[in-house]
Amino acid sequence: MAANMGSMRILIKGGKVVNDDFTQEADVYIENGIIQQVGKELMIPGGAKVIDASGKLVLPGGIDTCVHLQQTFMNASIQDDFYSGTKAALMGGTTMVMALVLPEQHCSLLDAYETCRTLADAKACCDYALHVGVTWWGPKVHNEMETLVREHGVNSFQMFMAYKDMMMLRDSELYQTLQTCKDIGAIARVHAENGELVAEGAREALDLGISGPEGIEISRPEEARCPIYLVNVSSMLAGDMIAAAKMQGKVVHAETTVAHAVLNGNQYYHQDWAHAAAHVIVPPLRLDPNTPSYLMGLLGNDTLSVVASEHRPFSTKQRALGKEDFTKIPHGVSGVQDRMSVIWERGVVTGKMDENHFVAVTSSNAAKIYNLYPRKGRIIPGADADVVVWDPDATRTISVSTQVQGGDFNLYEGMRCHGVPLVTISRGRLVCENGVFMCAEGSGKFYPQRTFPDYLYKKMVQREKNQAYKGVERDPYSGDVAKVANTMKKELGLGPIDGESPNKPGGRMHQGVRDLHESSFSLSGSQVDDHVPKRSSARILAPPGGRSSAFCNTPAILKLLRQCYCAAHAQLQQLRWEHSDSNGKPINRNNGTAEKGDCARLNLFSLVVKPILVLSH
Template sequence: MSNSGSMRILIKGGKVVNDDVTQEADVYIENGTIQQVGRELMIPGGAKVIDASGKLVMPGGIDTSVHLQQNFMNARSQDDFYSGTKAALLGGTTMVISLVLPDKDSSLVEAYEKVRSLADPKTCCDYSLHVGVTRWGPKVRAEMESLVRERGVNSFQMFMAYKDTLMLRDSELYQSLLSCKDIGAVARIHAENGELVAEGSKEALDLGISGPEGMEISRPEEVTKETERENGTAHCPMNLVNVSSMSAGDVIAAAKMQGKVVYGETSVAHAVLSGMQYYHKDWAHAANHVLAPPLRLDPSTPNYLMGLLGNDTLSTVASDHRPFSTKQRSLGKDDFTKIPHGVAGVQDRMSVIWERGVVGGKMDENRFVAVTSSNAAKIYNLYPRKGRIIPGADADLLVWDPDQTRTISVTTQAQGGDFNLYEGLRCHGVPLVTISRGRLVCENGAFMCAEGSGKFYPLRTFPDYLYKKMVQREKVHPHTHAVRFVVVKTLTSPKGGVLGTSSWEETSE
């Protein structure tokens, strides 16, 4: 019964929360879609009635950054598409977008097809795929067009970090952005300067800094701040991901004030934890917090980033879920650059953001829906099929108890890994019921969903939320592309010396 798309469900007596309004209403679901929203509904018999009195009824979460069954830095992430999507559903997330990460010399299409073959038999919820662009040339551009036209991809991720493996040179990045604009795709940018990170890492190791604290020392805020400032100049709708610092957030705020079509995505870890974790006396504890960009030492950073989520400077918060075991992290026991980057969080994202965001006074329930679901749906052209509770939308919903609490622990998690970043955190806000495409998949902690019952969700190009703004901006500023400029930055080392400089040049087509 739980896997039947034709199941009839009436959610009765709750408050329906969308990103712009909260209203008392019942919700009737049939054939996998929301059929009616309102009071005194006329519905056919035989529906399962869920009592939501005193509870909130919200769109299911959309996690835009997960890395399931992914090989990275000589290790494979601990969750496959079954365990990862199971954990997502248990935590209140009903759709994930995972990253396809091609090797430097491999085909984008072949890498995509390989991930589809791994995911389709296992996933429990709807999923889509971003595809990484790790090199550039005519073949890559042609494959991007093929993925967009024939395979339901509408987003590509480019890296300015990971020199010699994932990083694109400045000219390659610029060409990839132009291609994204031409084909109507969303450009996702991991904004760290790979050259300066490589120099900083070498110098830290030369100084005898080999532990996890080397991550923060070798990747100071300036590496991301200036890189994101450069990206703010490109004339392509962009989603800057893994925003980790106050200064990087300020760069996005300034770009938005100038009317640029730039959206920021942070992760739960960056919005909750500080970089002091890297100095923990237990190496394993410190190493289990390694991700890129790193957590920041300034203890006020998480509170600041949560505030930026609350005021719409940052649009979305993802889990960036890529768990590794402590044993896998021991690859970098004597060299922090070899610790695989990634943390777990797909199961805890919703509850942690509710606790620190809503209970913490940084946002209301409507803004919570925006940053965990609706904005992601808008950016990736899912809205209003997903991210909103209205007739005709996919029946991806939660019955959320804002007063019930749970204490996070690695001993009770469904997600992979042997460590939990939020161990012992007592969270208000628990999904009592999770419904995915009209299927009752979780109820009071019980999981009722068959492996492989989820579906790949093809994404359409030219999302209005991004491209309408860009088209209007170009009408107002028709000579935007005639601008030519160079940005040069200098970064100092841990000893105060100059690590190097980097420049960005843009010319008209």
């Protein structure tokens, strides 16, 4: 059946063709899985199936950039495999999905990829691609990333700054992963939360006796991060930072989810535990009721580039694994089937975006970012025949009782949506018509992706050419050089007094405590003297003045780093005074302990700075 479907000739007649940049009244002729002609009064061979699209819109098929299928996560099996998940996608007007491969820590990325390919090839109904998660780091991971790109058609990798002890990378590991992505031309997807703070927040919430789903919101305060491709943007603050970065010309792209753009965190305080737990997603939905509308507006003005479903459905019984402890509730919601209709209702019907921008955020932008365009995400001759006939006036009411996707709860239960896919065509195969599904299991194909997408890298390559650093040829300076005043050096702690050994303790400095101004660091994030035992020091959770957004150009970053350095040094000196007696001996006032190098981790290459230094200039 799949072969016959692929060789079908189809004429879509009388509709309005909608691309991301224009709309036109035109017919569309499809043959051999490819769009052959677009226009009026086409010369069509006999025997073509005619689809009447009068009064309807003809859209490029949707591309869902993040789904989770046929996996086990947080001790629970996801409710959709590659058949049911891609079937639900097609029923909702999405013709391509991108699934995330999550290797176990210290397991081979290649093996995890091959396992996922085997599962997907046997069941998928539509085209699919794979992101591969980088859940640990080492030379083997670096080599396998290169192999996946070179030989297996993978062009995107996802890193996590959350899920401590599961998938979270350390600072130096994240830096090396981002550098590798740049070197091989891959897309760096970063789930940007602070894993240390999330873990600490969870402990605090549990200590307060908060064990219900509301703890997921309490333990994860809003954070703004700035990778090259930021996933799951959930807050107004993060949106503002992305908007500011784009205004400055930064190469920043960001993705939100349907849930974050439609719902708010008040759901976590619902009296019904099962209802509240069904909304557990990370980052969590935000409490401010204005957040969803704000995020939808950012989708409408192109601050946010893509909307994904982040489809990962679980049953109520599975979520009950965390009935006494919210940290054990499996994170995930459904949405692959409803993504297109919900965004049309809350985006187009409300006037936050027009039909062309709807195509952009649900299809075309993803195609451009992941180097699929214009084969995907556009209706033109030569493109893959992934086409949806869309009725903007028809309505449907979302219900778990009628959904195809897995799970026993629908976040949008009872929502009445305008915008219904009447016909879905995937690579020239008529797979859905008027609610009837007709596609064979396993008829979908893996879609290999090329690296170095112009949409991301072209601007950066040009900037590197323009900003190449060159030394200045000049005659050497031959004038007098002033001496540094010893008094100032001693009082400010800028270094040893002239003639004094750099390693000799002096003043209020104590042996065994690293001075930031004397400490060397490497771009890997480690300190050159990490092998030397240190006594415990006072823990500093954040640099004075708060966290930096890091959306800066290089001179501004250097200025910021100097300011942080001076402030950190001043605070470190203050800590020494507070933890010393009159003879300069250390006092342990709280019997607490701190990890080795905690003070030194007020280092100049913090997480939010490294990605911009490496990738955005």
